[in-house]
Amino acid sequence: MLEPIKEMPTLASAGPNVEMTLEKMPVPEQPEGDDGGGNASGAVAEENSIEYQLNAAKSWGKQSRQQEGGLQINGSPSALAATLRIINDGLEGFYTASLDNSKLTFTRNEAKDLAEMNSKTKAFYVTLNNATNSLIAFTINAYDRNDAQSKNILIGDITNNAFDISDIEAFGSNGYITARAALAHEIHENFLVQVKGMLPYGAHIVSINKVEGPVSGVSFDKERNFKKDIIEAHNTLIVPYNVFKDGNILRRQLTISFRNGQIRKIKDGKQ
Numbered sequence: 001m002l003e004p005i006k007e008m009p010t011l012a013s014a015g016p017n018v019e020m021t022l023e024k025m026p027v028p029e030q031p032e033g034d035d036g037g038g039n040a041s042g043a044v045a046e047e048n049s050i051e052y053q054l055n056a057a058k059s060w061g062k063q064s065r066q067q068e069g070g071l072q073i074n075g076s077p078s079a080l081a082a083t084l085r086i087i088n089d090g091l092e093g094f095y096t097a098s099l100d101n102s103k104l105t106f107t108r109n110e111a112k113d114l115a116e117m118n119s120k121t122k123a124f125y126v127t128l129n130n131a132t133n134s135l136i137a138f139t140i141n142a143y144d145r146n147d148a149q150s151k152n153i154l155i156g157d158i159t160n161n162a163f164d165i166s167d168i169e170a171f172g173s174n175g176y177i178t179a180r181a182a183l184a185h186e187i188h189e190n191f192l193v194q195v196k197g198m199l200p201y202g203a204h205i206v207s208i209n210k211v212e213g214p215v216s217g218v219s220f221d222k223e224r225n226f227k228k229d230i231i232e233a234h235n236t237l238i239v240p241y242n243v244f245k246d247g248n249i250l251r252r253q254l255t256i257s258f259r260n261g262q263i264r265k266i267k268d269g270k271q
């Protein structure tokens with residue numbers, strides 16, 4: 001079962017250095033030769049060329065990787081629909097996400113030029129693509145407010161590989177830190193813990209700074225305290241963040257209020 005992985009040194013050499021991932025990962029190119037018609041006449045003649053064989057190997061590797069690895073999202077139809085809605089909002093039409101036997105997959109929209117993808121959208125896509133291309137399969141359980149479990153999940157619960165998509169959806173799509181940023185954070189955190197073997201707290205901090213920040217176009221001062229007991233004690237979570245705009249740093253914060261384990265209200269304002 002592991003044979004194909006051995007033959008993919010380029011993927012293996014992508015390495016565990018998460019810090020570099022966002023900066024270094026280009027928007028992945030589409031597998032070649034996928035578009036049906038086109039250069040059919042040249043294709044036969046080229047079959048023995050090195051390039052042809054490399055592409056075939058690449059495409060085969062991609063298929064086997066998709067079978068063996070990737071991200072599976074489980075949940076009720078409404079939880080999965082909400083998850084896909086946020087992902088597709090985040091992809092802004094450049095790709096369409098779907099769940100294929102629970103596995104997250106993307107289809108490229110050729111009508112949209114990838115060169116027009118802004119850095120926030122790119123950070124979002126790269127994070128998710130990283131997860132779907134994972135050599136080791138991992139699973140996230142999506143709950144929404146209709147599930148009893150969602151009361152026990154304050155946005156995400158890494159110990160149960162779960163997120164509460166109703167909490168995530170409460171971040172909305174306006175402002176800086178949006179639902180897509182919160183979702184990308186949870187997905188990356190699960191990737192780091194389940195695939196890369198990081199400890200939850202470290203994975204949380206990396207997800208804040210390397211995913212949530214870039215997807216939102218903001219930065220964070222220091223380690224953000226997100227411990228469940230603190231939220232439970234106060235029912236409030238303050239998330240300070242910085243926006244760099246016109247040469248100035250705007251210091252802002254989200255004030256997230258919980259009630260019965262659900263987000264009741266999010267206030268976004270100056271610090």
Ligand SMILES: [Zn+2]
Nearest residue numbers: 156189204207
């Ligand atoms: Zn986290």
